[in-house]
Amino acid sequence: KQRDPNQPEFHQAVEEVFGSLQPFLAKNPKYMQQSLLERLVEPERVVMFRVSWVDDKGQVQVNRGYRVQMNSAIGPYKGGLRFHPTVNLGVLKFLAFEQVFKNGLTTLPMGGGKGGSDFDPKGKSDAEVMRFCQAFMSELYRHIGADTDVPAGDIGVGGREIGFLFGQYKKLSNEFTSVLTGKGLTYGGSLIRPEATGYGTVYFADHMLKTKGDSMAHKRVTISGSGNVAQYAAEKAIQLGAQVLTVSDSNGFVKFPDSGMTEAQLAALIELKEVRRERISVYAKEQGLEYFEGKRPWGVACDVALPCATQNELDENDAKTLLANGVKCVAEGANMPSTLGAVEAFINAKILYAPGKASNAGGVATSGLEMSQNHMHLSWTREEVDARLFDIMQNIHENCVENGTENGYTNYVNGANIAGFKKVAEAMLAQGVV
Numbered sequence: 001k002q003r004d005p006n007q008p009e010f011h012q013a014v015e016e017v018f019g020s021l022q023p024f025l026a027k028n029p030k031y032m033q034q035s036l037l038e039r040l041v042e043p044e045r046v047v048m049f050r051v052s053w054v055d056d057k058g059q060v061q062v063n064r065g066y067r068v069q070m071n072s073a074i075g076p077y078k079g080g081l082r083f084h085p086t087v088n089l090g091v092l093k094f095l096a097f098e099q100v101f102k103n104g105l106t107t108l109p110m111g112g113g114k115g116g117s118d119f120d121p122k123g124k125s126d127a128e129v130m131r132f133c134q135a136f137m138s139e140l141y142r143h144i145g146a147d148t149d150v151p152a153g154d155i156g157v158g159g160r161e162i163g164f165l166f167g168q169y170k171k172l173s174n175e176f177t178s179v180l181t182g183k184g185l186t187y188g189g190s191l192i193r194p195e196a197t198g199y200g201t202v203y204f205a206d207h208m209l210k211t212k213g214d215s216m217a218h219k220r221v222t223i224s225g226s227g228n229v230a231q232y233a234a235e236k237a238i239q240l241g242a243q244v245l246t247v248s249d250s251n252g253f254v255k256f257p258d259s260g261m262t263e264a265q266l267a268a269l270i271e272l273k274e275v276r277r278e279r280i281s282v283y284a285k286e287q288g289l290e291y292f293e294g295k296r297p298w299g300v301a302c303d304v305a306l307p308c309a310t311q312n313e314l315d316e317n318d319a320k321t322l323l324a325n326g327v328k329c330v331a332e333g334a335n336m337p338s339t340l341g342a343v344e345a346f347i348n349a350k351i352l353y354a355p356g357k358a359s360n361a362g363g364v365a366t367s368g369l370e371m372s373q374n375h376m377h378l379s380w381t382r383e384e385v386d387a388r389l390f391d392i393m394q395n396i397h398e399n400c401v402e403n404g405t406e407n408g409y410t411n412y413v414n415g416a417n418i419a420g421f422k423k424v425a426e427a428m429l430a431q432g433v434v
């Protein structure tokens with residue numbers, strides 16, 4: 001905290017992980033060797049750079065770009081790029097730190113990293129987004145590579161942005177490699193990658209419910225966000241027979257009738273967000289649905305809550321409201337959407353609660369599958385990738401249960417942190433002090 005006083009999100013993420021590791025470390029002192037914990041919180045490398053680009057009016061705009069290369073003990077750095085005005089070094093360090101443990105859980109050989117910019121894609125034309133992406137990659141390309149660091153998407157970085165970034169990387173490096181994931185299907189992308197984070201989150205929730213002899217079928221589900229993760233969490237929840245009651249954006253949320261969002265309403269949402277890039281208030285109007293300006297969806301009674309928007313979007317009071325309304329299961333699609341107080345409330349109430357690093361790991365896992373396909377120069381079918389994603393989520397779930405169960409209750413936070421930590425820590429100890 002003394003070294004980085006202005007990074008509250010990073011401190012929060014470290015506190016959550018090290019807090020839950022403490023009893024495990026006390027029983028396993030070998031992991032306290034070689035200043036291992038101190039090395040884990042210090043990024044191996046941080047790159048910060050100027051991104052200057054010309055807007056449609058001919059004005060020069062200046063943004064800041066970042067790549068945090070946190071830990072490469074178990075594989076090349078891997079983690080998304082976020083374009084959002086709230087991006088700063090502390091936010092990216094929290095995301096990169098979480099990513100290290102998440103990637104450790106996936107069973108695939110990927111280290112942890114994260115990057116992005118304070119650029120705001122909202123309201124920008126396609127041409128402006130393209131010029132920004134090209135300027136961003138003109139610096140980033142010298143720090144990444146198929147066996148060094150493989151970025152993907154995150155908030156504000158979807159298929160359109162990955163395409164522009166990939167095009168510029170290819171031009172500058174004169175190489176067609178697997179340097180980004182989330183690519184389009186015509187140039188090396190994997191089927192199911194766009195769906196993977198949302199699908200994986202719902203598979204994970206279903207696995208959790210199965211430990212109680214239950215499932216996602218007929219569950220009332222509240223979802224926050226309406227971007228990539230939220231859209232495909234909704235799709236899989238509907239496929240499994242659940243009733244999706246809400247989606248949202250940073251301005252408010254929309255409520256569907258008790259029968260839940262229909263497939264046609266989901267298709268309209270994806271079109272509105274991905275093609276017209278419109279707001280949820282417009283969606284509510286077009287669909288004739290109730291819209292709650294300035295509100296988050298956690299007051300709507302549900303069995304399963306899936307926070308899929310952003311960090312700290314669900315606080316202790318929201319958690320108490322959800323619990324009072326009888327929530328049984330919370331699976332995070334976003335990274336660190338629940339505050340420390342909210343997490344404590346869920347665990348004290350002994351409900352099924354999964355932290356993002358376990359439940360949203362399907363996205364990065366499928367990025368790993370995209371890298372494998374690229375390296376082998378082949379493409380697996382939709383069914384094949386989906387089956388692998390399903391298995392990976394099941395493995396992560398089993399790993400959490402194995403490492404986090406005490407007195408009959410599975411604390412998925414402990415399970416995920418211990419399992420992810422063990423893998424990375426073993427590799428770091430074996431490689432010496434580097």
Ligand code: NDP
Nearest residue numbers: 154155156197225226227228229249250309310334335363
């Ligand atoms: P998108 O950009 O596609 O969607 C983000 C959604 O979250 C939008 O609905 C956005 O609303 C909302 N949102 C963003 N910032 C805020 C905020 N400050 N307050 C309230 N709502 C906000 O991003 P993704 O769906 O890809 O990412 C969502 C979350 O999932 C993030 O936490 C991300 O780190 C995590 N994640 C994503 C993965 C992926 O594969 N894409 C993998 C693993 C985790 P608005 O339009 O108003 O900004």
